[in-house]
Amino acid sequence: MAHQRQRDTSSEEELPREPWTVEKDVHLLNNLAAHGGEFQREPWVEKDDAASWTVEKDDVPLVNNIVAHGDPEGSSNSLARSGGHLANVHEGAGMFYQPNFKYIFCDMDGTLLDSSGLVPETNAEAIRVARSRGVQTIIATGKSRPAVIEVLGKVNLAGTGGIVSESSPGVFLQGLLVYGEGGQKLYQQNLDIEVCREALLYSLKHRVALVAFSQDDCYTTLDDHPLVDFFHVMYHEPKQLQPRDYEHDGADTLCGDPDHQGREARAQGQQIPTHQVVEHGVQAQGDVPQALWLGPADPIAKIISDVDHFLSTIDIQKFVFLETPEVISSVLRPHWARRVDGKAQVVQAQGDVLEVVPLGTSKGNGVKILLESLCASPDEVMALGDGENDKEMLQLAGLGVALCNGCEVTKVVADVIGASNDESGVAQAIYKYL
Template identity: 25%
Template structure:
């Protein structure tokens, strides 16, 4: 198969545990782009958080952001696709998780809002390279913008596994018009209904006029499952969640071992790295 597009997750896939881009990945992706193929990423990150990686790699296709809620041409700052949470559903979700010891971040119009910037939020800001805005009570904040026409892109809950599992059950039991997905062990995402990296990949490929069977997708988390099932070839890195490995067509080396570089070498006929 002649693959034309490579799409990878960022955290736990493209970068290592210290959020560093391995040199092997950088060099092989630049070779891939120079050879006429397309590269981009599909991530839960925001525009601000993803842009440094886009610039370093020189990606040449629009990026899937917010776990599929947006597709953005980062070079031009142009939104190609966007879906938002219904404001009422967002308020109800906030009310359901409020009794739990969980940190909530709210994504709205390209910015990230939190109730208070504490140590947990500071660590999130450091890890994801994103700035946050203190907004006080987030339910009140959503009420204050009710007449602006703005709707949140997603909610991200940060907490331990047991608390996030309780939060996920609470939201699901109330049958809100949202989708919940665990993107990392300490992250629970509340997304617009129907949003996933897989659906965003379908939309992106229609825009690029590339058949899905000419796409390779690489990921590590449960939120990458629809994406690797949608692509012609779905790849899991060896540090991936077990469910992803079960559905992958190939298991690449881990994110610590520059697994993306191995995918390029194996499936895009990279014989050697450029000098």
């Protein structure tokens, strides 16, 4: 977007914010109701220039009732019971105003997810409210699609009726995989093969945990490294299981769901009785007892045993090194920034994960590709993020919201600074700016 931005720093002093309340601006409601709707399609509340609310003529009786009683007549969602917060009037609230944005593009780690790696119910409810008002939330993340489906499935936002599935639009792997309506793949960019080779050999030689991403699948060089398991637990990425974890009826190796059928059903708790089983490269069918199922949307990170064969058969979009923040900042990031210079680039969304991606990679580019397929303008977008990988996305959007727990390079380019991910910053931004 070409327009010049000025950072709004005043909000940093005000956090956490309370949603707008009816009591604060009752005179505006009275004025509108008294004129019988003359102000239809005109703003009736303006807050920080970003929130512009409108009311239709047919809604004037509802406005009168709120002013008189603090509750829409016949509504089961009382303003009084919700502390007078207009943001908490869910059912029927869509008639109240025209949203400022048609789309919300939201990062995952450090933004939608709290510090425990889960979605606070407050954020999930805000997304449902946005959807009830005709606003579509689209995930833009460095995660793989299965990881997003898994974590959002925990709050009933995955699969049918959710905001992410294998047939929904989304931006994954830092914008290297972009899916449009119906899950149609719009874009894929792969990492330089020689960069991949050097990284895989480095991981094996120095026993540094590495995970490589190929579309919905993950691969790792080390099958016994504790950080690979931690990567699954904390970031919900595919997990490497050992044979002892799922031996059943002579099956030694479970390949998960290679065709990705049943992943969403598992995320919703449905039983998928038959799985592809692979033993020494030979596929067979086998039933897996429920107690030994993979978790929701939980394929296996496959082991890379032969680097040359692997690279001749698999396209890699990105890989990540897993280490402590101290080792990454002092050793891995400087080393790999030099090694891939001119061929790839390094980026960090989290302190303990160093990503190596193709040159020019950005979520902003992925969001732009998706918006073009939707015939939508960046001006129709509110984007939320926290990491250095979110910078271009926030610059592109009509309103870029950086959470206050984010890095400085992202906060500098944002239009406004929101509450932290542990204060449900996504929910606060939806209620304040939508």
